[in-house]
Amino acid sequence: MGSDGIQKLTMPKWGLSMTHGTVIEWLVPEGAEIVAGSEILEVETEKITGSVESPINGTLRRHVATPGQDIPIGGLLAVAADPSVSDDQIDHFIESYVPEAAADESASDDLVPEFVDVGGHRVRYLEQGEGGQPAVLVHGFAGSLDNWLFNHAPLAQQRAVYALDLPGHGQSSKDVGDGSLEMLIGTLHDWLDVLGLPCVHLVGHSLGGAVALGMALQNPDRVRSCTLIASAALGPEIDAGYIDGVVEANRRKQLKPCLERLFADPGRMTRQLVDELLKFKRLDGVRDALGKLAENFVVDGEQVVIFRNQLDQLQAPTQVIWGNEDLIIPSSHAEDLPDLISVEVLADCGHMVQMEAAREVNQLILSFLEKTDS
Amino acid sequence: MARRLSFQQAINEALDQEMARDESVILMGEDVAGGQGAEGEMDAWGGVLGVTKGLYAKHGDRVMDTPISESAFVGAAIGAAASGLRPVVELMFNDFMGVCFDQIFNQAAKFRYMFGGKAETPVVIRTMIGAGFRGAAQHSQTLYSIFTHIPGLKCVVPSTPYDAKGLLIEAIRDNDPVVFFEHKKLYPLEGEVPEELYTIPFGEAEIVREGEDVTIITLAEMVHESIKAAETLAENGVECEVIDLRTTSPLDEETLLDCVAATGRVVVVDEANPRCSIATDISALIAQHAFGALKAPIQMVTAPHTPVPFADNLEDLYKPGAEKIASAVREVLEYQTWEATASKN
Numbered sequence: 106m107g108s109d110g111i112q113k114l115t116m117p118k119w120g121l122s123m124t125h126g127t128v129i130e131w132l133v134p135e136g137a138e139i140v141a142g143s144e145i146l147e148v149e150t151e152k153i154t155g156s157v158e159s160p161i162n163g164t165l166r167r168h169v170a171t172p173g174q175d176i177p178i179g180g181l182l183a184v185a186a187d188p189s190v191s192d193d194q195i196d197h198f199i200e201s202y203v204p205e206a207a208a209d210e211s212a213s214d215d216l217v218p219e220f221v222d223v224g225g226h227r228v229r230y231l232e233q234g235e236g237g238q239p240a241v242l243v244h245g246f247a248g249s250l251d252n253w254l255f256n257h258a259p260l261a262q263q264r265a266v267y268a269l270d271l272p273g274h275g276q277s278s279k280d281v282g283d284g285s286l287e288m289l290i291g292t293l294h295d296w297l298d299v300l301g302l303p304c305v306h307l308v309g310h311s312l313g314g315a316v317a318l319g320m321a322l323q324n325p326d327r328v329r330s331c332t333l334i335a336s337a338a339l340g341p342e343i344d345a346g347y348i349d350g351v352v353e354a355n356r357r358k359q360l361k362p363c364l365e366r367l368f369a370d371p372g373r374m375t376r377q378l379v380d381e382l383l384k385f386k387r388l389d390g391v392r393d394a395l396g397k398l399a400e401n402f403v404v405d406g407e408q409v410v411i412f413r414n415q416l417d418q419l420q421a422p423t424q425v426i427w428g429n430e431d432l433i434i435p436s437s438h439a440e441d442l443p444d445l446i447s448v449e450v451l452a453d454c455g456h457m458v459q460m461e462a463a464r465e466v467n468q469l470i471l472s473f474l475e476k477t478d479s
Numbered sequence: 480m481a482r483r484l485s486f487q488q489a490i491n492e493a494l495d496q497e498m499a500r501d502e503s504v505i506l507m508g509e510d511v512a513g514g515q516g517a518e519g520e521m522d523a524w525g526g527v528l529g530v531t532k533g534l535y536a537k538h539g540d541r542v543m544d545t546p547i548s549e550s551a552f553v554g555a556a557i558g559a560a561a562s563g564l565r566p567v568v569e570l571m572f573n574d575f576m577g578v579c580f581d582q583i584f585n586q587a588a589k590f591r592y593m594f595g596g597k598a599e600t601p602v603v604i605r606t607m608i609g610a611g612f613r614g615a616a617q618h619s620q621t622l623y624s625i626f627t628h629i630p631g632l633k634c635v636v637p638s639t640p641y642d643a644k645g646l647l648i649e650a651i652r653d654n655d656p657v658v659f660f661e662h663k664k665l666y667p668l669e670g671e672v673p674e675e676l677y678t679i680p681f682g683e684a685e686i687v688r689e690g691e692d693v694t695i696i697t698l699a700e701m702v703h704e705s706i707k708a709a710e711t712l713a714e715n716g717v718e719c720e721v722i723d724l725r726t727t728s729p730l731d732e733e734t735l736l737d738c739v740a741a742t743g744r745v746v747v748v749d750e751a752n753p754r755c756s757i758a759t760d761i762s763a764l765i766a767q768h769a770f771g772a773l774k775a776p777i778q779m780v781t782a783p784h785t786p787v788p789f790a791d792n793l794e795d796l797y798k799p800g801a802e803k804i805a806s807a808v809r810e811v812l813e814y815q816t817w818e819a820t821a822s823k824n
Contacts, residue, residue, distance in 0.1 A: 279675075356683050358733075376689065387645060389676040 110190060111198045112161045114183040116176045119150060120254030121216055121231075125177045126150045128170045139165050139185060144464060146170075146182065151377040155255055157182065158464050164188055166195050179204040218250065218276070223296045227278040230269040230296070234261025238329055238478045239302055240470075242268040243293065245311025245337075246402075247351045247382065247395055249275030252310065255463035260308075260470055267305075269296060271316070273394030280390070284397030286410050290319045297327060306474050307421075308332040310459060311434065312402065314339075318412050318419075325420040330477035332470055334426045335456050337402065338412045339438040345406040347433050352395045357383060369430040369455035408434075416443050422477045423447075426469055428454025428461065447473075482674060487530050487666040489640035490605075493647040494531065494567060496676050498538045501565065504651060505541045506531060507556050508569030508605075512542040527571055528607075528666060553579040553604065557587045557656070560602035565651055572614075573606040573622045573660065587656040588631030599654040603647070608636075609662040609700060609750060610787045610798050619787035619794075621699070621751040624760070626658045627727040633657040633681055634728040638702040640670040642725060645679035652678065662700040682729035686738070690718030693808050694738045696761055697748035698724040701799060705748050708804035719808060727757055735761065736769050743774035744811040748804055753781040775814035778807040 116126050129147035133139055144156035145165070163185035170182045181202050184195060218231040231250050240260060244252040250268035260266045270277035272292050273284075282288045293316055297305065306329045309317030314336025321328040337343070350363035361379050365371035385391060402410050416423075424447040427436040433456040439448045449469055454461040484492065498504045506512075511526045512535040525532025535542040545552035549570055556568035570576060576583070583604070590598040610619040627634045635650055635657060637643040643661070650657040687702060688709050695705045702723045709719035720738055724730065739745055745765055749758035758779040765777055780799045788794050 355680055376686075384641075384673070384677070387677040387679060388673065389678075 111166075111184055111186040111195065112163055113181055113198075113202070114145060114157070114159060114161065114185065115204070116148070116178050116180045116182055117157055117258075118178045118216070119155060120152065120251050121218070123150050123152070123178065123254075125175055125180075127175050128172050128182070129154060130172050131168055132156065133165055135165055135168055137165050139163060142464060142468065149375070152254070152375055152381070153378055153460065154373045154375070155460070155463065158259070159185075161185055166190070167199065169199055177204065220276075221296070221299050223292055223299055226272050226280065226292055228269055228272070228292065228296050229276040230267050230300075231257070232265060232267050233257050234263070235265050237264025238304070238306060238474070239265040239267065240306035240308060240474060241293075241297070241302070242266065243307065243309040243313030243316050244268070244271065244274065245309075245313050245335075246348065246398065247274070247385075248310070248313070249385070251275070251381070252457070253459065256459050256467055256470070259463075259467045260474075263471075264474070267300070267302075269293075271313070273391070273398060275385070279388065279394045281394045281397050284394070284401045286315060286319050286401065289316045290323060293320055294324060294327070303327065304329050306330045306332070306477070308334065308470060309336060310334040311456065312337050312398070315402070315410055315412070321419055321421045321423070322412065322415055328421040330473065331419070331421045331423040332426065332473060333423065334459055334466065335428060335431050335434055335436075336425065336438070337408060337434060338410050339425075339442075340413060340435075341407040341409075341411065342435050342438070343403060343406075343408050344433045345403050348399050348403050351386075352392065352399050355386060355392075360386070366432045367456045369428060369453050369461060373461065416446065419443075419446075422473075424449070424469065424473050426451070426458060426466055428456065428458035430454060431456045431458070482672060483669045484640050484644075484672040485666060486637075486640045486643050486661075486668045486670075487528070489644040489670075489672045490530055490647055490661065491525075491533065492672070493644040493651075495534055495537060497648055497651045498534070498541060500676065501651075502541070503563065504565045504567065505543065505559070506534060506538075506567050506569070507543045507545050507552055509545055509547055509552075509571055511535075511569050512544045526569055528663065530605075530661075530666070531569065549575050550579045550582060554582040554586070556602050556604075557582055557600060560587070560600045560656070561590060561598060565601045565603075567603040567605060567651060570604055570606045572618045572620075573608050574617050574620045576606065576622065576625075583626075583632070583656070583658075584629050588629050591655065592631060600656050601651075601654045603650045603653075603657045603659055605647075605659045605661060607663045608660045609664055610782070610794055611664050611700075613789075613791065613794065614663075614787075615789040616786040621749075621782075623658075623660050623698075623727055624751055624756045627730075627757065627760070628755075631656070632728060633726065634660065635681065635726050636660045636662075636698045637725060638662075638665065638699055638723050640668065640672050642679060642685070642723075644672055645677050646681075646725065648676055649678040649681060653681070660699065664700050668703075679725070681726045682731050683725065684731035684734040685723045685725055686720060686734070687723050688719065688721040690720040691742060692718045693744040693746060693811055694720045694722060694742045695746045695748055695804065695808070696722045696724065696735060696738075698727065698757065699750060701748045701750050701804075704799065704801045705804055707801035708808065711801065711805055712808055717808065717812065724757070730761075730764075732764060732768075735764065739765050739769045740772045743772050745773070746778045746780060746804065746807045746811060748780045748799060748807075750782060750799060752784055753779060754784055756781060775811040778811050780804050780807045
């Protein structure tokens with residue numbers, strides 16, 4: 106709460122590389138009531154377009170930033186205050202606003218990923234938040250911890266939340282051994298040991314969902330709960346053309362149409378997002394790593410690692426989240442699951458549902474984690 | 480990926496990592512190891528501007544100093560490549576290339592073709608280009624178009640540290656002769672470079688800035704001048720797309736033509752002399768294949784048809800820069816057809 110009960114909404118930092126964002130449009134007019142978690146405006150970054158959620162409750166008194174304007178992280182976007190606060194007081198607050206440079210710098214210091222050695226593999230991870238029952242975010246095929254850019258910080262408000270790069274991915278070492286699920290689960294297991302995390306909430310997306318599920322089935326004492334997002338291993342169907350495309354593509358023209366299949370609205374994807382995956386793909390060893398993983402998980406156009414008939418053995422409480430327009434793994438895999446598993450299928454979202462409906466997904470995860478903490 | 484390296488360090492790292500990975504990679508050139516006859520690292524100059532500094536200490540005899548005889552050592556590198564090594568030979572300034580044209584044009588470039596596709600010549604010739612260094616007429620030329628003209632040679636002209644490392648590793652692993660042009664003014668330029676090894680495929684131009692009004696096609700140091708011009712123009716609401724060719728052979732014709740089809744207005748920026756150049760080559764390509772999309776004549780921004788002057792003020796005048804580029808962009812934007820001009824009068 107600021108002076109005179111005036112509260113501020115500032116440019117958030119999404120992901121490691123973001124330094125500024127461009128205001129696209131306001132979703133809430135001046136004078137409207139806002140509550141924490143509601144989407145206030147659309148912002149475009151070099152990577153992707155997203156909605157800024159309100160961290161505060163109150164009356165939205167002033168749009169400080171205008172559409173088209175470029176605002177650095179921590180820069181003022183809007184102010185909220187009780188209607189009893191005068192316009193003069195609002196003006197004064199805006200004029201005297203100093204971006205919290207020092208605070209922002211220390212915040213970005215926290216956003217430096219670390220590396221640990223896990224049985225000869227160099228594993229990169231990022232930790233945000235502290236305390237509580239920790240949670241671990243596991244990305245999907247050809248992804249990285251950056252896939253959680255809209256989720257990591259919001260989920261880390263009440264607990265330590267870790268995101269890691271699986272072997273062969275991001276900036277972790279590119280050796281994936283035989284490329285099997287066992288290898289990925291083994292690395293996750295040993296990484297938890299290295300970090301001294303006896304029991305965690307797991308949140309897995311796509312291939313990361315298969316890793317989370319496998320981990321929960323094989324090591325029930327290590328997994329507090331499981332959130333499976335557009336998860337692999339729940340049925341045979343998959344867009345094998347996407348997998349092949351991502352493995353083989355080495356040029357922007359080949360990669361871009363593949364990546365567009367990840368989103369219900371491909372317009373959210375920017376040039377930078379394609380560039381980053383292209384840069385990753387061009388690292389020595391990545392093609393082999395992805396190729397080996399693909400061979401293990403997809404044979405003759407179908408998923409071959411499937412846990413559907415073992416779900417009743419799951420001890421960890423589990424929820425499943427899907428986008429109804431997922432072109433990579435169909436949302437029908439969220440149907441006919443055991444009754445104990447809660448299922449949410451979100452409208453107008455593709456495979457990257459945690460990006461496209463970040464707010465809903467974050468809320469689903471937050472309340473699920475809270476419910477399953479004890 | 481926060482680590483930053485200079486263009487020069489990125490080239491050094493590419494050489495170092497490839498030598499560590501593959502022992503058939505060797506370096507040759509004038510003073511690439513030593514220079515004055517002292518012992519070991521004491522003597523390790525690392526080439527005239529120090530690009531290979533430190534490599535002699537790490538890789539020893541695989542970094543070989545050569546006599547000042549380009550025709551002999553470039554020929555030796557090509558022969559070594561034809562018989563199993565992967566030499567990276569440094570030919571200081573591309574201005575000196577004339578004395579080994581036979582080795583490059585008539586031998587290396589022809590082996591694969593003349594020996595039924597069975598011969599491979601995995602040699603990389605690294606060389607410096609560019610004016611602006613007060614190096615006068617014999618150390619400042621930009622000659623990539625001469626090499627681009629010859630089938631059988633691949634020509635790489637990077638503009639950033641990231642591209643320099645990835646394209647040099649690709650060049651070393653390529654089984655054909657590659658001429659790798661380094662603009663000497665870019666050596667101190669810093670940018671993000673992954674620590675790991677990576678390759679960038681040849682023949683893929685990079686759209687370094689998006690814009691819908693005018694397409695600027697360029698390469699090497701002029702990429703940065705073009706971006707500067709584009710940023711100035713953007714303040715007045717003109718959005719330029721800037722394309723970095725990255726390799727002139729192979730040339731990414733598809734990207735160029737796609738971009739021109741979208742904007743219809745083209746400025747080609749090339750630091751080299753204007754006759755028979757990359758600028759004229761690309762202008763011809765566009766005139767031939769995208770004529771219908773053009774809304775104005777293609778503009779070329781190049782050096783004049785003169786040697787690089789020694790006098791500082793004349794050298795500055797010789798070299799294209801952001802201001803000249805911006806005025807060429809304005810010209811293509813303000814162009815009116817002859818009919819439109821006539822009807823006004």
